Amino acid sequence: MATKYPTPPGDGMAPIGRAFSEVRRAQRELARPGAVQIGELVQQVQTALVNLNAQVAAAIAANSYTKSTIDYLVAHPPAGSAVTGNISATGDVSAASVTATNVTGTNVFAQSLSTNITAGRVQLWGRTSDGYIATAVSSEKFKSNIRLADLDPDVVLEVGVSYFEYTVELRKRDDPTFEEYVGPWYHVSTNIGVIAERLHELGLWQFVVYERIMVPGPLIPNDLSQDEGDEYFPVTYSEQLHLDANGEPIPLAVHDSLFVYALLPVMQRMHRRQNAFATRLAALDGQEEDY
Amino acid sequence: MTEYFIGNLLTGRRLQTLPVMTGPWSDQIHVAETITVTVDLNDADVRDLDLDSSAAPAQSFLAVRENGRIVAAGPIWTSVYDRPKRTLTLRAAGMASLFNHRLILPVLAATIGVDQWTVPDPADPTKTMPNPALATVFSGISLGTMAKRLVQQARTWTGGNVPIEFQPDEAAARTKTYDAVNFKPVWEACTDIMNMDDGPEINFQALDTDDLLGVKWLMETGTVAEPLITSTSIVDWDLTAKESPISDFQITTDATKMGSLAWQTGGAQNSTVVVSRAYDPTLVSAGYPLMELSDSSHSTVDRQDTLDDYATADVIAGRRAVEVWSFSVKAYPTDQLGNPAGPQVGDYQVGDFCNIHIDAFDPKALTGDPFKHAGGDFPMRIIGISGDEKGIDLKIDLAPALVA
Numbered sequence: 001m002a003t004k005y006p007t008p009p010g011d012g013m014a015p016i017g018r019a020f021s022e023v024r025r026a027q028r029e030l031a032r033p034g035a036v037q038i039g040e041l042v043q044q045v046q047t048a049l050v051n052l053n054a055q056v057a058a059a060i061a062a063n064s065y066t067k068s069t070i071d072y073l074v075a076h077p078p079a080g081s082a083v084t085g086n087i088s089a090t091g092d093v094s095a096a097s098v099t100a101t102n103v104t105g106t107n108v109f110a111q112s113l114s115t116n117i118t119a120g121r122v123q124l125w126g127r128t129s130d131g132y133i134a135t136a137v138s139s140e141k142f143k144s145n146i147r148l149a150d151l152d153p154d155v156v157l158e159v160g161v162s163y164f165e166y167t168v169e170l171r172k173r174d175d176p177t178f179e180e181y182v183g184p185w186y187h188v189s190t191n192i193g194v195i196a197e198r199l200h201e202l203g204l205w206q207f208v209v210y211e212r213i214m215v216p217g218p219l220i221p222n223d224l225s226q227d228e229g230d231e232y233f234p235v236t237y238s239e240q241l242h243l244d245a246n247g248e249p250i251p252l253a254v255h256d257s258l259f260v261y262a263l264l265p266v267m268q269r270m271h272r273r274q275n276a277f278a279t280r281l282a283a284l285d286g287q288e289e290d291y
Numbered sequence: 292m293t294e295y296f297i298g299n300l301l302t303g304r305r306l307q308t309l310p311v312m313t314g315p316w317s318d319q320i321h322v323a324e325t326i327t328v329t330v331d332l333n334d335a336d337v338r339d340l341d342l343d344s345s346a347a348p349a350q351s352f353l354a355v356r357e358n359g360r361i362v363a364a365g366p367i368w369t370s371v372y373d374r375p376k377r378t379l380t381l382r383a384a385g386m387a388s389l390f391n392h393r394l395i396l397p398v399l400a401a402t403i404g405v406d407q408w409t410v411p412d413p414a415d416p417t418k419t420m421p422n423p424a425l426a427t428v429f430s431g432i433s434l435g436t437m438a439k440r441l442v443q444q445a446r447t448w449t450g451g452n453v454p455i456e457f458q459p460d461e462a463a464a465r466t467k468t469y470d471a472v473n474f475k476p477v478w479e480a481c482t483d484i485m486n487m488d489d490g491p492e493i494n495f496q497a498l499d500t501d502d503l504l505g506v507k508w509l510m511e512t513g514t515v516a517e518p519l520i521t522s523t524s525i526v527d528w529d530l531t532a533k534e535s536p537i538s539d540f541q542i543t544t545d546a547t548k549m550g551s552l553a554w555q556t557g558g559a560q561n562s563t564v565v566v567s568r569a570y571d572p573t574l575v576s577a578g579y580p581l582m583e584l585s586d587s588s589h590s591t592v593d594r595q596d597t598l599d600d601y602a603t604a605d606v607i608a609g610r611r612a613v614e615v616w617s618f619s620v621k622a623y624p625t626d627q628l629g630n631p632a633g634p635q636v637g638d639y640q641v642g643d644f645c646n647i648h649i650d651a652f653d654p655k656a657l658t659g660d661p662f663k664h665a666g667g668d669f670p671m672r673i674i675g676i677s678g679d680e681k682g683i684d685l686k687i688d689l690a691p692a693l694v695a
Contacts, residue, residue, distance in 0.1 A: 004486075004604060005519075006613045007321045008675035008688035009543070018322075025479060026588050
């Protein structure tokens with residue numbers, strides 16, 4: 001068996017230097033990972049990553065939804081979904097059935113009208129400013145300054161009834177440059193009605209819908225600090241009549257449903273004249289007839 | 292006469308002699324020699340040497356010769372120029388120090404992809420293992436020859452061919468694998484080999500080349516039969532004789548590394564824990580308290596038998612306190628007539644055995660030694676020699692010769 005001889009401590013700082021060398025060697029030994037260690041560390045990391053995926057998947061399955069599920073649910077909210085606040089959409093909103101207190105939109109379509117409504121019905125009122133549809137109330141309790149409408153039956157009788165086709169419908173059939181162009185086979189419906197401008201010209205403004213515009217309110221800075229360089233925006237709008245260059249309102253539509261009120265004076269006058277004719281005929285015949 | 296000279300490290304060719312102001316040097320067992328010289332730049336001869344380039348650290352070596360024998364030589368590692376004093380101080384260490392800067396890597400490591408240092412483990416594809424193509428593997432050779440092969444492999448790299456000669460190979464039933472990923476310095480591995488239970492000593496002995504125009508180093512390693520590097524001559528010194536060349540005699544005893552139970556831990560390379568234990572009852576039987584030794588510095592060792600070697604070596608070394616006898620001795624002792632008397636510098640070197648004679652202490656005549664009062668002949672081994680530019684006195688360190 002071999003024997004070991006010590007290295008002498010040396011002079012001066014030599015022993016300390018040697019001690020530091022030993023410490024440095026030990027430190028280097030500890031800081032030097034073996035290849036297997038490296039491999040196993042890599043393996044552990046890889047295993048952890050694999051487990052991490054599984055754990056995340058399990059956690060999602062237990063407590064959350066995957067992105068695809070979330071995307072699907074956002075696209076297809078399940079039955080029973082209820083939103084407590086407002087709903088807004090920049091695109092179209094479609095539904096098989098809508099029951100709501102308020103539905104607001106630029107275009108509100110009922111693509112498949114129900115044909116089986118048999119219960120009580122009301123008269124609807126579409127507000128020009130925002131298209132709000134509601135029951136057209138007519139009770140005295142909602143009204144003030146009730147007075148007789150002085151309509152001239154002769155003027156009413158001058159209203160002409162016309163057949164017409166809507167220009168847009170014609171372009172769908174005849175104008176290939178039109179973005180909604182369909183083709184020559186497109187069927188254009190013939191409509192019947194009165195022309196808003198003719199009613200306006202006859203002074204029957206009560207039955208005309210005039211164009212309206214939204215007028216901006218006071219300009220407000222984009223923040224309350226009102227620093228130099230702030231941009232100013234209106235935050236309120238009000239609706240006003242849209243007047244032409246001559247200051248005249250511009251007809252847009254006709255209150256078809258109201259036009260029945262224009263016919264009443266005509267009918268009343270006809271009724272009075274009929275009664276007068278009946279009275280005179282009875283006097284001529286010496287007997288009173290019940291017409 | 293003490294002579295200092297510098298030369299080119301890679302070729303070993305001698306460049307010039309160096310006149311020094313001071314030049315302490317030291318040669319100690321198991322570690323690289325050290326040389327520190329200071330030269331005077333006020334000396335025109337020194338200025339002519341252009342030491343700024345001729346003594347460039349790491350490119351040049353510094354050597355010291357005593358009585359015709361090179362006692363220390365190796366790379367210059369640092370130089371300090373002191374302008375106020377107009378001096379230049381060079382510090383060099385033995386050739387072994389160069390191999391603290393060389394790693395156990397085959398030449399293939401210079402070109403193989405850095406992503407190929409580990410490969411899938413055939414036994415377990417989910418794991419990786421050090422690439423066997425980069426391993427330095429030894430089998431069928433002795434520990435000393437393994438150390439030799441480590442140095443030889445380092446020399447095969449471009450720029451690694453420092454002038455070193457080697458002993459013949461020695462066969463032995465030994466195997467050892469050094470994985471490249473450990474980046475172990477060559478000299479650190481050599482030190483590990485020396486620290487093993489039956490590990491041989493390793494030394495780089497500087498020698499003159501045959502044409503006397505340069506220096507070469509002989510890498511000496513102990514053998515299986517004789518792990519110690521020593522000569523057959525035994526020097527005698529008489530401590531208590533009249534006109535003894537010995538002065539400043541001291542004995543330093545350090546028991547801090549004694550122990551009866553040694554523990555070694557390793558296995559970090561395989562992420563396991565390998566524990567080795569060795570127990571020697573000598574101290575406890577002699578009435579010492581139980582003291583333990585633990586060492587985890589061989590953390591990459593995963594072979595039980597290798598770790599056992601370290602533990603056994605620890606417990607053997609732990610049997611006794613580290614006892615160092617040191618003294619100054621005349622480098623060229625003479626008798627009253629001026630004739631050489633006693634060992635002359637160069638007649639002995641580190642590793643040699645010697646005999647120290649001490650007369651029995653006579654309290655009346657106050658002869659002998661009051662500490663080693665029984666006196667006698669003490670077989671010792673030289674574990675360190677140091678000198679200086681004067682070449683008058685040497686400091687000798689001895690350790691008690693150990694019985695195998």
